Amino acid sequence: MSGLHADALATLREWAAPNAAEEELRVRMVRHLESTPDGMWRASYPNHLTAGTLVIDATGERVLLNLHRKAGRWFHFGGHAEEADPTLASVAQREAHEESGIDRLDFHPVPLQLDAHLVPFCDPRGEVSHLDVRYAAVAPADAREIVSVESLALRWWPVDGLPELEPQMHDLIARARGVLV
Numbered sequence: 001m002s003g004l005h006a007d008a009l010a011t012l013r014e015w016a017a018p019n020a021a022e023e024e025l026r027v028r029m030v031r032h033l034e035s036t037p038d039g040m041w042r043a044s045y046p047n048h049l050t051a052g053t054l055v056i057d058a059t060g061e062r063v064l065l066n067l068h069r070k071a072g073r074w075f076h077f078g079g080h081a082e083e084a085d086p087t088l089a090s091v092a093q094r095e096a097h098e099e100s101g102i103d104r105l106d107f108h109p110v111p112l113q114l115d116a117h118l119v120p121f122c123d124p125r126g127e128v129s130h131l132d133v134r135y136a137a138v139a140p141a142d143a144r145e146i147v148s149v150e151s152l153a154l155r156w157w158p159v160d161g162l163p164e165l166e167p168q169m170h171d172l173i174a175r176a177r178g179v180l181v
Contacts, residue, residue, distance in 0.1 A: 004081055005040050008049060008088040009033045012133070015111055018175075025114040029131045042080045042122070047129045051088055052078020053096035054112075054136045054172050055105065060181030062158055063173055064139060066099055066151040070121050074163045076172065078132065079150075092135040100154065101146025105137035112136050112175045115168050136176035 012030050017023035029049065038044045054076040055064040065074040077099040078092065085091045093107050113134040122128040139145075145154045157163065159173060 002040070004085055004087065004091075005033060005037070007086070008040055008133075011088050011111065015114075017114070022114045025116055025131070028116070029114065029133070032131060040081045045123055045125050045128060047131055048080070049088070049133065050078055050080055050130045051092035051095065051133045051135070052076050053092045053105070053107070054134065054169075054176050055096060055100055055102070055139050056136065056173070056176050056180060057156070058138055058141060058181070060159070060177040062156045063162070063176075064100060064102075064145060064154060064156050065163070066148075067153040067155070069150055069152050072152070074155075074157075074165060076134065076169070078134070088133055089135060092133070093137070096137055099148045099150055100139075101148065102139050102143045104140050104143070106140075106180075107137040108135060108176075108180055110135075112179065113168065113172045117166075134172055136172070136180055138180050 012026055017026050032047055033039045036044055040049050066077055068075050077096045079095045081091045089109050096105055111133045115132045117130055118127050119130050120127050147154050
C-alpha cells in the first residue's frame with residue numbers, strides 16, 4: 001500500500017461525517033480503498049478517489065470557481081492523484097494551486113465534504129465514479145488567479161450571486177465559510 005493510499009484510508013476512517021448520506025459515502029470510500037490497491041489512481045475502474053479544494057476570500061463573501069473545460073460547468077478545483085502526492089490533502093492542495101494559479105492559499109487540512117459523481121469523459125472504458133474528498137482554502141487579498149488548460153474561465157462569485165451549481169456545492173460553500181471565516 002502506497003503512502004498516499006494509506007493516508008487516504010486513515011483520513012477517511014477518522015473523518016466524522018456531518019450527516020447520514022456522507023457517512024454512507026465515507027464507508028463506501030473506505031471499503032473501496034480496503035479492497036482496491038490502486039483505488040487512488042485514475043487507472044482504477046469504474047471508481048477512484050479524487051480530491052479538490054473550494055477557494056474562498058478572507059471575508060467569506062466570494063468564492064473562486066472554475067468553468068471546467070470538459071464539463072462546461074462551474075466547480076471547485078480538483079482532480080486526480082499523481083505519483084508525487086504524499087497525502088490526500090496534498091492532492092487537493094496541488095490541484096487548487098495548478099488550476100487557480102494562486103500560490104499562497106491558506107489550506108484547511110481536514111476534509112469538509114465527500115461526494116460521488118459520475119464522469120462520462122474520464123476513461124475510455126466508460127463512465128467512472130469519482131469518489132471526491134473536498135477541502136477548502138482561503139486566498140490572500142492580493143491573489144491573482146490564472147486560467148489553466150483545464151478551465152475555460154475562472155471567476156470570483158459573490159455567495160449571494162452564484163451561477164447554477166449542483167446542490168452539494170452550496171453546502172460545501174456554507175461549510176467552508178463556517179470553518180474558515
